[in-house]
Amino acid sequence: MAVAGAVVKVYGSAVSPFVATVLVCLEEAGAAYELVPVDMAARENTAPHHLARNPFGKIPAFEDGELMLFESRAISRHVLRKHYKNGGGGDLLREGDPEGAAMVDVWLEVEAHQYEPAVAEIVRHCVILPMIGAGAARDQLVVDASAGKLRAVLAAYEARLREHEYLAGGDGDDAGVSLADLAHFGFTHYLMATEYAALVEERPAVAAWWRRIAARPVAALMSWPPPPS
C-alpha cells in the first residue's frame, strides 16, 4: 500500500515495467511504501542526486533506512525476504528449502534472460513509445523478430505450465506462486494490451497461468496508467 511517511521509498515511475515488479512485490508483502517520481523525460535519472542512488542511472532505486538498493530483481528479493521473515506475504523465495530456492532462481533467470529479451521490444514499440509520445513509427521488423522469439519461449513455458501450476513447480507447500512468476507482471501486463496477447491466449496453460497472476490483489492496486487499448 502506498502511504505518506512510509519507511521505504521506491524511486521511479510506475509506468516502467521494472518499477512495477518492485511494486507488485511490495503489495504482495503488504508493505508500506512511498513512490517517489523520477522525471525520465527531463533525464532526472542522469542527475547527480539520482546517480547517488543508482550509479548506472536506471530506475527503480530503493531506500530502506540506511540501505540503498537498485536493480529491480535484487530489490524484489530484498522486499520479499524481509517481509516474509517478519510475517508479511508468502514464502515467494523458498530460501528455507534448497531445492525450492534453486527452482525459483532458475525460473527468475529464465524471466530475465529468455522472456524479457523476447517481450521487451514488442512492448517498447507497441505500448511504451506511443504512450510517452515518442513519434517514431513502430519498427515492424523488430516487432516481428521479437514475436518469433517470444513464440519459442512460450512453447517451453506451455510445456512447463502443463505440468506445474506455477513456473518454479514444487510439491505441497512449495507448489504455489513465487517471485519467478511475479517478475513477469510488468511486461506481460502491457503485452496483453497489444495484438500479441494472442501469443499468450493461444497456449492454454500459459493463458491460465497469466490469469492467475493478473488476478492477484497486487494487480488491482497498481496505480500506473492503463496502456492504450
Place this chain on the structure above:
Amino acid sequence: MAVAGAVVKVYGSAVSPFVATVLVCLEEAGAAYELVPVDMAARENTAPHHLARNPFGKIPAFEDGELMLFESRAISRHVLRKHYKNGGGGDLLREGDPEGAAMVDVWLEVEAHQYEPAVAEIVRHCVILPMIGAGAARDQLVVDASAGKLRAVLAAYEARLREHEYLAGGDGDDAGVSLADLAHFGFTHYLMATEYAALVEERPAVAAWWRRIAARPVAALMSWPPPPS
C-alpha cells in the same frame, strides 16, 4: 575438482563464459564434478536429450541427483549455497545477513544487466568467433559501440571499487569476495586477452580487483583453452 564418477554433472563446454562461471563456483566450493561436453558445433544443444536438461537449448545444464538445473547464475547460487551449508567454500551469498545478501544480489544483477551486455559483443567478435573458426570478419562498429558502453560501466565500477575491495562491499566478515565478483570471471578472462584489456588496466581500482579475482585458485584450475594472444 573435475573427477570421474562425481555426484554432480555440468553439461557444456568450458570454453563458454557461462559454463566457466559455474566451474569457478564448483572449484571455489571444493566440489567434485564431472564436465560432460555438449557439441555446440553439431547443434547437440537443440537435440531432445539436451532440451530435456534445458528447454531453452542453452549451456550449461546441471545435474545434482534428481535436481536438474539450468541458467548459470541460478546453478552458481545452488552450488555455493549447498556447499557452504556443508562446510565447503566461503559465504559467497551472505544469505544469513539480509543486508549483505541484498548487496550481493544488486551487484550480481549489475553483472548480468550492465556488465555482460557491454562486454559480450567485444568477446564474441574478438575472441569467440575467431576461436571457433567462424569466418566472418570482426564487426568493428559493433565492437566500438560495446567498448563505449563498457567504458561507462567501468567508470561506475571504479568509483565502487575505490571504496570497497569487492563489489558487494560490506564490513568485517562480509567484506570479502562474493558471487557478484566471481560471476565476472568468464567474460573478463577473455576480455583481458584483447586490446580492450586497456579499459580495465587504465582504471587502478578495477585493475587491482581483477588481479584479485584472477589470482584465486579457481582460475589456475580452469581447463578451458587459453584464448588466442
